[in-house]
Amino acid sequence: MQRPEAWPRPHPGEGAAAAQAGGPAPPARTGEPAGLRLQEPSLYTIKAVFILDNDGHRLLAKYYDETFPSLKEQMAFEKNVFNKTSRTDSEIAFFGGMTIIYKSSIDLFLYVVGSSHENELMLMSVLTCLFESLSHVLRKNVEKRWLLENMDGAFLVLDEIVDGGVILESDPQQVIQKVNFRADDSSLTEQSVAQVLQSAKEQIKWSLLK
Template identity: 60%
Template sequence: MVHTTMEGSLFEPTLYLVKGMCILDNDGNRILAKYYDKDVLPTAKEQKAFEKNLFNKTHRANAEIIMLEGLTCVYKSNVDLFFYVMGSSHENELILQSVLNALYESVSILLRRNVERRVLLDNLDAVMLAFDEICDGGVILDSDPTSIVGRAALRTEDVPLGEQTVAQVLQSAKEQLKWSLLK
């Protein structure tokens, strides 16, 4: 199926819904960020400039959505952290909002409801895994915080095989098989 825009040019259908996700501190500095579209903000310098601009436009606002530099950005703040999910200008805001909620709730569960910069930095590995469990290459994989945290926790716990229960071994094998089939 081929879609056309109002101008008549063609574009391919895509599953790439998310252009990027990031977490900034209360000074607008990057704590964690992933960008999935190489045509949008391809260099680290452009990404940091965009993040600074995004933070400056949103850190005092009460809204939850902003259009910036051709991207739809949804965001949420808590204590000293700002969570952002970016999509294209024609992306469905509700889908982006569900990704943002999955990100925030997953981080909240991982950090035991203590969502602040210091605790996040102490658990950055688990939060990075949660990013990967939510979105892969811009494609949304999951938006259920409980299952995201469950898979992220499985990957961070690296318990020796001899110390795992049969259920843990089977669950780990099931997850590995699922991911090998998805690649």
């Protein structure tokens, strides 16, 4: 994977050196978190997953922590990320103290966001799982039109991969099986409700005929 020159990974200790020198910390730009903080290793690996169209408009997004607590901050972040990645051939970027893994498909851009210290291969495994699972759900048509028509299935896929920022599954076959099971279970529930309603109608009809 090639790292874009415009997005160098921040060097550890840069903020501390500036503080010791008495200089002010550089101001955060719009769409970037206020500052970088050292974090302990955690199961909460994923900060966000989102899918944009080829104009940078949000189609699907889930944020799993308070790095961008408001919708306005999220949209500004997504715009900045899209502007930096939409014209590059790389798969990885470092921006605002975060590691961003991304992939394009026809008229979609898929992004997985983690902190700067997260394992890039782990984030890539989540993105690969998401793409391959969506490819199955969308019958290999990973594009805007089919995504919009199958948004419920897309959210089911994402929920099976990541929950609250914790990676649950990175095997697309397992994700597909679980999504199919949940879809079948939902269908059975709807069918059961329909059967109950039909039975009630029959009972009412026979009671009126008596």
